[in-house]
Amino acid sequence: MTANYPLRLVSSEKTVDLVKSQTCNSCKLIHRINPEENLYTIGREIDPEIINFSRLCGLSLNVLICNNQSLSHICFDDDVKYSVKGENKKELAFSDFTTDSQKPQIDVIEFEYDDSIQVIGFVKSEIENILGTYPFNSKGKKGEEKEYDFNIEVIYKPTPVNVLHFEILIKGTHPTTKNKSEEFKEITGTSKKKYIESITTKIKNRIIKNNFLFEVKDHYKTVG
Amino acid sequence: MKYCEPFPSHYEICIENKSKSDSIVRSKLTKFTNTSWKLYSKRLSNISELDFRIGKDEFNRTNSKIIDKIISLANPTKVSLSVTSDKSLHYTFRFNNISLFIETYLHNNQPHNTYIELFDEDETIFSGTQPIELGLELIEDKFPSKNGFSSSVDYSYSKYDISNVNDVDCGDDC
Numbered sequence: 491m492t493a494n495y496p497l498r499l500v501s502s503e504k505t506v507d508l509v510k511s512q513t514c515n516s517c518k519l520i521h522r523i524n525p526e527e528n529l530y531t532i533g534r535e536i537d538p539e540i541i542n543f544s545r546l547c548g549l550s551l552n553v554l555i556c557n558n559q560s561l562s563h564i565c566f567d568d569d570v571k572y573s574v575k576g577e578n579k580k581e582l583a584f585s586d587f588t589t590d591s592q593k594p595q596i597d598v599i600e601f602e603y604d605d606s607i608q609v610i611g612f613v614k615s616e617i618e619n620i621l622g623t624y625p626f627n628s629k630g631k632k633g634e635e636k637e638y639d640f641n642i643e644v645i646y647k648p649t650p651v652n653v654l655h656f657e658i659l660i661k662g663t664h665p666t667t668k669n670k671s672e673e674f675k676e677i678t679g680t681s682k683k684k685y686i687e688s689i690t691t692k693i694k695n696r697i698i699k700n701n702f703l704f705e706v707k708d709h710y711k712t713v714g
Numbered sequence: 715m716k717y718c719e720p721f722p723s724h725y726e727i728c729i730e731n732k733s734k735s736d737s738i739v740r741s742k743l744t745k746f747t748n749t750s751w752k753l754y755s756k757r758l759s760n761i762s763e764l765d766f767r768i769g770k771d772e773f774n775r776t777n778s779k780i781i782d783k784i785i786s787l788a789n790p791t792k793v794s795l796s797v798t799s800d801k802s803l804h805y806t807f808r809f810n811n812i813s814l815f816i817e818t819y820l821h822n823n824q825p826h827n828t829y830i831e832l833f834d835e836d837e838t839i840f841s842g843t844q845p846i847e848l849g850l851e852l853i854e855d856k857f858p859s860k861n862g863f864s865s866s867v868d869y870s871y872s873k874y875d876i877s878n879v880n881d882v883d884c885g886d887d888c
Contacts, residue, residue, distance in 0.1 A: 532750060533794025535806045538817075539757065542800040626829050626843035684827065687819050688843075690800065691829045695815040698794075698806055699833055 515615035576600035609706040624688040750795035
């Protein structure tokens with residue numbers, strides 16, 4: 491018998507609206523890490539490797555909607571263990587879902603389920619409460635460098651095959667060649683090294699200090 | 715005639731005990747950070763041999779300076795060192811409510827950048843970037859022990875599980 495991809499994860503305009511309205515600051519967001527990675531160092535602190543810049547920027551997440559909401563029954567800890575494969579992967583897993591015309595036929599979705607994938611999570615408001623200034627000031631150097639503000643936004647980004655999909659955006663106020671204003675805009679890998687390092691360090695330190703990442707241990711498994 | 719005390723004074727005993735205790739802490743911290751380096755530096759060698767060498771040079775140059783400074787501040791209740799594929803050495807030290815983070819980003823053709831943050835619970839009491847030697851001096855001035863924070867923390871090595879360090883699989887490097 492060949493199992494089908496879970497229908498509950500497939501987007502529809504109706505479910506997208508429901509997820510949008512039922513996601514709150516207390517909802518948990520979960521993310522997959524490879525089986526060989528560890529969340530903690532041997533010193534029993536969160537390993538900053540788990541939260542390095544290239545991982546954190548644009549990080550894919552799934553929401554576990556709070557139990558007091560009707561949609562909580564469609565969210566499971568192992569949702570992030572599914573990966574879509576095949577030639578339609580880009581269109582199904584990476585494009586933004588906007589209309590019902592993008593709904594795929596459930597039996598044509600090629601996928602794999604990897605039970606060895608580890609799942610980590612955090613509460614939405616805890617990551618969004620991380621904000622601060624950058625770059626770090628350098629005492630003793632002539633001329634204080636101008637400081638900018640950064641914040642973290644968790645945005646809802648449903649794809650045709652994942653109605654529960656969210657993404658992390660790191661935003662900063664420094665002017666760029668494209669946008670000279672000091673409004674918040676997405677920070678990418680092409681920003682000044684000193685800016686990226688300062689922001690990444692501050693995010694890592696705050697996550698480690700408050701220890702708010704946790705391992706999710708298959709409380710609600712759909713497979714196996 | 716010179717007067718010699720037949721027995722050491724309380725002060726001398728205290729100094730001697732402190733010195734012995736510091737020496738044990740230094741040795742444990744050195745062993746622990748060396749093991750952490752061996753375990754996590756593979757992330758640098760996975761990038762390139764050059765990055766690994768640059769990281770190793772920086773670790774060898776600064777690790778004992780960091781440990782000496784930490785011991786002079788207070789006995790940490792928790793210690794962690796990680797090497798990240800962002801090409802950084804990241805130290806975490808906990809002293810009860812105090813958290814100290816030291817992160818050095820490694821660069822091939824320019825000086826490395828070190829960022830230090832010191833927190834008393836949620837309050838940032840120091841934050842800056844400077845050469846690591848200067849940064850370590852600056853945190854000494856800001857460290858709460860100078861303002862009444864007890865340096866006689868109930869310290870137990872079991873708190874950072876050093877007894878299991880020898881069981882860590884760090885491949886051929888161990």
